[in-house]
Amino acid sequence: MKIDVLGCGSAFSLNHTTSAIRIIDDQQSQWLIDCGPTVPRALWNREVDINAIDVIFFTHIHPDHCAGLAVLLNHWKSFGRVKPLQIYCQPEQQTVLVNQIALANWPYTGLTFPIEILASQPTWRWRGWQIQTAFAQHEIPSQAIRIEADNHALFYSGDGRPTDATQALMAGSTLAFQECASWLPLAADASHGDYPACLALCEKLALNLMVLYHCQDADRPAIAQACALHPHLRLSDDGAMFDLARPNRLQTAW
Ligand SMILES: [Zn+2]
Structure with missing residues (x-):
């Protein structure tokens, strides 16, 4: 399973794509987590196939986590995507x-592919993946979401401070x-x-x-400097790639 950091930026970052990752497993199943306003451009820069993303x-x-959705769907419609799309989100949102x-595709209602909106649950299975939120x-x-597959587990916090429940995931x-967000x-x-708080949590959980x-943006230099001195902390960057089988080996930029 590979993780492609499409963006690591905060809501109004001048330098970074809004935060989102793409997850690609060995069977080429692909998930996109969040889709802020500058995420579609990051996908286009990578020439990600219009039919590649399943979920x-x-x-x-x-808005910095979902305002790119209309643009991305419009792009897929314009270039003739056919693969059904599943969207998982909290029912209330x-x-x-x-x-x-x-x-x-306003004022028209049809796209070139079906979309199924599903309620994210505390736990469910998707193909060979075990999902928890x-x-x-x-x-x-x-x-926050935890995805387990092939004896590895990926955790992605979404926005917010850790809670007992997210720490357990x-x-x-x-x-x-x-x-x-803050140094x-x-x-x-x-x-x-x-x-x-992140440093304390990393050490408390003895994270890999x-x-x-x-x-x-203004806090990145200080956080980068601190992370460089810690073997289990790293500052994310747009275009960083991680292989879940070898997460600590720095992958070359996309
Ligand atoms: Zn938020």
Whole structure:
């Protein structure tokens, strides 16, 4: 299973694509996690085939995590995608996605491929993958996700500070992506992660590799410097590639 970091940026980053990853397994099944406004361009730059992505999972529907959906669907429609698409999202947040699907080919309603919107559950199976979700501490409900396949586990936090539930999903993962907006500590009831708390969690769980993302532009240099000194922490970057079988080996940029 390979992880392609499409973007690691915060909501209004001047330098980085909005946070999203693409997951590709050995059978070439592909998931996209989140689709912010600059994510479609990252896919086009990689020349990802219009039929390649099977599923889009939304951690939550803040604009920097979902506002690219209409554009991506419009692109797929314009170039004749035929593969059915599944979208997983919390049931209470699906209306926003329905509106984006309506925008994708407005005023027409049809696309060239069917879309199935499914409710993300605490746990379910997808092909050979075991999926689990848990809620982080964020402004609106935001789901972290753990995907287990081929004896490896990927964790992706979505937005928000870790909770007991997301820490339980993160424990024992091969590769954990954790939202870390701030270099300086934030209040315990804040809506985003911070470096001191991420460092403490990485050490508490004895993680193999915690990759920090969604950092504020101004905070990246300090976080990068600190991560460079820690064997189990890394600052994410647009275009970084991870192989879940060898997560600690730095892959060349896409
Ligand atoms: Zn958010």
